Amino acid sequence: MALDFNILLQVLFWGLYAGCIYILLATGLNLIFGVMKIVNFAHGELLMLGAYITSTVFVLSGFNPYSLILLTMLVLGLIGIVVERLCFRPILGTGKLNEIFLSLGLIYVFQNGVALIWGDERQVLNSPYQMVSVPIGAIQLPIDYIIIIVITVLILAGLHLLLRRTDLGRAIRATSQNRKGAMIVGIDVERMDMISFGIGSGLAAAAGTLWVVSGQVFNPYIGSIPAIKAFSIVILGGLGSIPGAIVGGLLYGIAENGAAYFLGGIWKDSISFLILIIVLIFRPTGLFGESAE
Amino acid sequence: MRQGTKVSILLLTLVLASVLLAGCAQQQAQPQDIKVGAVVSLTGAGSNVGKHMKQSAELAVSEINAQGGVFVKAYNKKLPITLIEADDETKGDSAVKAVTKLISEDKVDILVGGYSSGVTTATQGVVAEKQVPYIVTGASSPDITRRKDVNTSYFFHYCPTTAMYGQYTTLFMDQVIRLAINEKFEFNDSRPLRVAILYQDSAYGKGVLNGVTSTITGNNLKIQIVSNQSFKLGETDFRTPLTAIKAAKPDVIYPAAFPAEQIPIVVQARRDVNLNTIILAVETNDNPDYYTGIGHFGEYSVIESRFSPYATPQSALATADLKFKADYKAKFGTLPDMMGTSTYEGVYIAAKAIENAGTLDKATVRDALANILMPEIVEAIKDRTITFSPDYREVQFMLFMEQLFWDDQAGEVRPKIVWPSDLKEQDFVLPDWYQPGSG
Numbered sequence: 226m227a228l229d230f231n232i233l234l235q236v237l238f239w240g241l242y243a244g245c246i247y248i249l250l251a252t253g254l255n256l257i258f259g260v261m262k263i264v265n266f267a268h269g270e271l272l273m274l275g276a277y278i279t280s281t282v283f284v285l286s287g288f289n290p291y292s293l294i295l296l297t298m299l300v301l302g303l304i305g306i307v308v309e310r311l312c313f314r315p316i317l318g319t320g321k322l323n324e325i326f327l328s329l330g331l332i333y334v335f336q337n338g339v340a341l342i343w344g345d346e347r348q349v350l351n352s353p354y355q356m357v358s359v360p361i362g363a364i365q366l367p368i369d370y371i372i373i374i375v376i377t378v379l380i381l382a383g384l385h386l387l388l389r390r391t392d393l394g395r396a397i398r399a400t401s402q403n404r405k406g407a408m409i410v411g412i413d414v415e416r417m418d419m420i421s422f423g424i425g426s427g428l429a430a431a432a433g434t435l436w437v438v439s440g441q442v443f444n445p446y447i448g449s450i451p452a453i454k455a456f457s458i459v460i461l462g463g464l465g466s467i468p469g470a471i472v473g474g475l476l477y478g479i480a481e482n483g484a485a486y487f488l489g490g491i492w493k494d495s496i497s498f499l500i501l502i503i504v505l506i507f508r509p510t511g512l513f514g515e516s517a518e
Numbered sequence: 519m520r521q522g523t524k525v526s527i528l529l530l531t532l533v534l535a536s537v538l539l540a541g542c543a544q545q546q547a548q549p550q551d552i553k554v555g556a557v558v559s560l561t562g563a564g565s566n567v568g569k570h571m572k573q574s575a576e577l578a579v580s581e582i583n584a585q586g587g588v589f590v591k592a593y594n595k596k597l598p599i600t601l602i603e604a605d606d607e608t609k610g611d612s613a614v615k616a617v618t619k620l621i622s623e624d625k626v627d628i629l630v631g632g633y634s635s636g637v638t639t640a641t642q643g644v645v646a647e648k649q650v651p652y653i654v655t656g657a658s659s660p661d662i663t664r665r666k667d668v669n670t671s672y673f674f675h676y677c678p679t680t681a682m683y684g685q686y687t688t689l690f691m692d693q694v695i696r697l698a699i700n701e702k703f704e705f706n707d708s709r710p711l712r713v714a715i716l717y718q719d720s721a722y723g724k725g726v727l728n729g730v731t732s733t734i735t736g737n738n739l740k741i742q743i744v745s746n747q748s749f750k751l752g753e754t755d756f757r758t759p760l761t762a763i764k765a766a767k768p769d770v771i772y773p774a775a776f777p778a779e780q781i782p783i784v785v786q787a788r789r790d791v792n793l794n795t796i797i798l799a800v801e802t803n804d805n806p807d808y809y810t811g812i813g814h815f816g817e818y819s820v821i822e823s824r825f826s827p828y829a830t831p832q833s834a835l836a837t838a839d840l841k842f843k844a845d846y847k848a849k850f851g852t853l854p855d856m857m858g859t860s861t862y863e864g865v866y867i868a869a870k871a872i873e874n875a876g877t878l879d880k881a882t883v884r885d886a887l888a889n890i891l892m893p894e895i896v897e898a899i900k901d902r903t904i905t906f907s908p909d910y911r912e913v914q915f916m917l918f919m920e921q922l923f924w925d926d927q928a929g930e931v932r933p934k935i936v937w938p939s940d941l942k943e944q945d946f947v948l949p950d951w952y953q954p955g956s957g
Binding site: 232235351355356365367370440442446447482486494 | 719750753813
């Protein structure tokens with residue numbers, strides 16, 4: 226395999242793009258886990274729902290699909306709140322098995338519900354900028370991917386400000402760090418559960434919007450593989466650690482694309498889990514984790 | 519009771535019992551219909567194709583029944599066909615349940631369908647054990663009738679194999695694309711065509727790859743495989759393998775992929791990786807969704823095919839092709855696809871085999887299938903006659919290559935047949951933006 230700098234730069238860029246989707250998904254998952262300590266296996270289906278909502282509103286309204294990202298996040302945030310209130314809250318603290326089987330059940334509910342409404346045939350959405358490329362060095366990069374990377378950075382910066390600079394964010398972090406302590410100081414932890422689930426779902430929705438504007442094919446079943454990767458990233462980065470999810474997401478995106486280039490496409494998934502195993506051997510709590518759950 | 523009376527009663531009972539049993543036997547021997555089991559993927563990854571296979575089988579059955587059904591000599595009358603559909607869910611274990619139900623509960627006389635090769639091969643053990651004739655109309659792996667670990671003698675392969683895809687496409691690359699590039703760029707005739715292969719890591723993808731390599735070596739063609747990339751089933755991000763392919767400077771790219779993979783391959787190759795080259799596709803992609811999915815990026819790409827929703831071979835079959843499309847659209851409101859077409863024909867082949875057998879006895883029907891000789895129906899067949907090869911019970915389809923051109927009216931690309939010469943609608947075009955590989 227020839228080591229051409231421009232080719233390597235392009236592979237690195239594809240890794241960054243893939244990492245953005247992973248980061249948004251894993252960050253949402255980690256936020257929910259950090260606050261509620263629940264594992265939602267249906268998190269990938271929220272990405273899938275985000276893809277369908279963006280696509281449907283785009284087809285109906287003709288708006289620029291990037292402008293729909295906030296609307297999609299809001300809709301999925303509300304759906305997340307409903308799911309938290311109706312499904313997870315009643316079983317919270319009743320045992321991990323209940324959470325696991327509930328979220329597994331939700332996968333089928335979301336997949337079949339979407340198949341019922343939109344059908345299960347594959348769909349694709351074309352970005353208005355799909356013919357626009359910008360030169361970076363000697364390579365031409367489609368502007369869509371640069372926009373996707375910028376949007377991801379903006380969303381993460383917004384999340385950082387929310388969690389660090391607002392009372393709500395401090396309350397979410399307090400609940401995440403010590404639930405009983407947060408209750409003692411008067412924080413409504415159930416409200417924090419609801420809000421965290423909503424934000425986490427909104428982040429998955431953002432991943433879904435970026436998934437479709439990048440021209441990826443979507444159908445009701447696209448959520449499963451990204452969700453597995455997101456779980457793996459959460460464990461790699463450290464349970465409940467948002468910086469861990471960001472670093473893990475980037476690491477996965479770049480490693481997968483590097484492996485696909487140097488070793489072949491069939492190594493793409495294997496390399497992620499190989500990295501996870503190696504990290505867990507030397508650091509069982511993950512890259513940024515402080516205590517294992 | 520006297521001895522004579524006892525004997526009389528016993529004889530009378532025996533006579534009555536004989537009459538009753540004879541009646542039962544007569545009832546068993548006089549079926550009311552022919553039960554055809556359709557094995558289709560109505561849910562799961564193959565559901566969009568399965569829907570067309572199901573609908574096409576229904577269309578064939580309705581047409582045959584409108585003619586009074588199938589004449590079965592043993593009963594000296596025409597019997598209508600009852601179609602019984604079973605969803606294999608595009609999963610091996612579900613397919614085994616579906617086929618078992620069709621055979622054991624529904625007691626079908628013959629099976630038609632089967633899409634995914636992996637799913638279909640999973641059912642072969644049950645079919646072999648129960649010895650029910652099965653006309654496979656979608657699964658393309660040669661293993662369907664060539665594997666040795668299962669008795670495949672009841673399987674009849676009515677669709678081209680992956681080896682045939684690879685063979686036809688490679689011959690097209692050699693006879694048309696290579697010459698067009700050499701002519702346009704004034705390359706020496708000794709320059710080999712540089713081909714990059716991007717194949718699904720499965721029996722299907724490897725089958726196509728083997729078809730290409732064996733055709734190159736078997737015919738000593740001037741074709742060089744400059745990049746050989748694989749991907750996992752269901753992959754949607756091909757940017758990095760395509761970047762690796764670009765580094766190898768190919769003249770053409772031949773992916774062996776399903777539509778959900780081929781659409782992003784075409785879009786990402788042209789849009790993201792700026793591969794200004796000809797991209798080929800395997801026939802399973804020739805359905806309406808594909809044309810919508812690839813958009814402008816599919817312009818000048820090429821599909822190997824045997825039935826297209828939007829193209830009609832310039833042959834004696836043109837009328838049959840157009841009639842089938844019109845009838846299908848009138849009944850279901852949409853155009854048919856390729857796997858549906860072979861399933862439609864599969865039902866007709868089943869009907870003809872039963873008529874030739876003159877009975878519903880499965881072994882006799884199997885023999886009738888093995889010896890069948892009937893005119894081609896919608897798709898072009900070698901020598902215009904449907905017959906299964908004596909060794910592996912395969913049919914020699916006449917495949918063709920289509921090139922896609924933008925159609926302003928449709929707002930999508932549309933195919934034109936460019937090869938072979940006896941079926942083509944126009945010549946292959948090398949677009950202005952095309953860039954050959956190095957060397």
